[in-house]
Amino acid sequence: MAEAQKFCREYYDELATIFNAEDQIAALRAVSAQSLTDAIWVHSQYHAFWPQVDYWNLPDAKCVVHGHTAKVWILKYCLFSYNFVCQKSTQSNSELKYYMVQGSLTWKGAQTACRANGDDLASILTQEDYTAFQSITETQPFEMWIGLYWKTSTRMWEWSNGDPFPYCVSEPQLGASNCCSLTYKGHGQTENVTLEKIDCSLKRPFLCTGKKRIKQTIVRMSLKSNTGGDLNDPVVKEQMLEQFRKEFAKNGNFIQGLRWRDLPNGEVFRKTVELGSPDEGQCGSG
Template identity: 30%
Template sequence: MEMRKTLLLLTGLCCVSVCGSQRHYVLIRSPKSWAAARIFCRENFTDLASFADMEEMQGALAAVQGRDGQEVWIGLSKGSTLRWHWSLTGRDLYGEGEENHFIWGTVTDNNCVTFKDGKLHMRSCEDPRGGVCFDGTKQGADRYVLIPQQTKWMAAQNFCREHHTDLTSLRNHAEYQTVEGVSKGQDVYVGLSRDPWEWSDQTESSLRFWRPTQTVNTAYAEKCVALLSGESGHWRDMDCTVERPFLCSYTMKDLHFIKVKVRVQDATLDLNDPTVQESLLEQMKTELRKTTGGHFQLRWRTGSDGKAFTKQSRDNPGSV
């Protein structure tokens, strides 16, 4: 039977709601390797999950709620080029040129950075040193807090994130001067480090949320990254071939609501039959392609009884 002869679709008023460009996250519980997970996410959503800041990380943690102790693939993998980035992230933190306002003193092949005498110095991430935190809840010079204890770079970062906001950035000349006053001539860690990690969707985000035991030295790290749902969302490197659940992301810029009325010409037809529902989706996709260019996703939303459709009563003509 040809479904097109059995069903008549009438599209009504289409209204558009702008939802912003924030990312949304979906947990796929069926385990896959990192590469297979990326293919699935690209085919069905946008890509494996990426995060611009800790606010988006909270959205990811909400998606994996209840999966304590489980490793979940995200869209970070090891590339071949080391890039400098600040630990402190945020959409409005950096003005033009401020992310690369580097005034170098000591240049080596090390991956972490200290500040002393108005300049940046490449140091080993394992050397015990003090540091300077940034506290976004305070104002003026009070936002810059000296860590007196000697720690490794990763431990300094974790301390700042736990007690303040993060290790400080040095975005402009004024901040260089402020941090110089706070550090009192000491050689202190700041939030600059470099690594080869890259996001699958080419996001330029510098956000890193490694577990405390992770090292910045990536020479011996595995090539893919998973989120640890039982450790406040901290990340770890893993063998890419291991099969794990994974997080996909998608961005809704313009969400179109389309009112559709379905008239059944055959009373024996079951709208909850998967074959019938697939035919309905194909017909709706055909209509939507005429106005959207084909960039959309459709799926049935079911109720608590597992059904997408409920029969409309003549006495109570509610929505189908």
């Protein structure tokens, strides 16, 4: 994962980020074009201000409550009944963005109640949002529905108002991860693609975003053949290039288009003799 991200930042803009279903479809098309069927590294962000996710989540639960313990979100079955928090669709500078509703409803019932007032269940996208949300909930001794839920049709977490939740998950559990992959299964159907948390040290193909940046560097070197072999031999030259690629890769430096630079006579190396020494060397550049 770290190597993939370093490569993308050096030669493009960033490792591909999946924010919504459209991003997922676009990534899938790129994967399908290369006939890849393995997990693909993509970028995932989990904002530091978002609460921790409780480890004691109910299996297959797909709706989220804000716990009465600070900074905790918990997965609950959507048919359970809880109090809930709505957010205003419009607000003036003097108004609070969120308001709490007393009375227990299912997640869908809470969503309907908020929308009946022209509003929606609470979504929390920024640090400012969470600060405002906390100002009305931090002293409450009960759990409350928020707008976050698992959308089965897109196989992604989403807020009730349609805002994306850019964050890697392993269905059906909600959990943060530093390393995220787009796992491709099947023959191009989007329902067979999911975002999953996997070991950051695994080797996987990856997707980058942004326009490719071309960087060219010419390195001049002197080499000595201990066996007296011809360094201009095509097989020898390719073996040396492959060895250079491996050495660069050990430090996370991936070189694209590594090649030898030909001299006017069509060769790469020219023989040189060091003064005062019987040994011959060969110089070239790549």
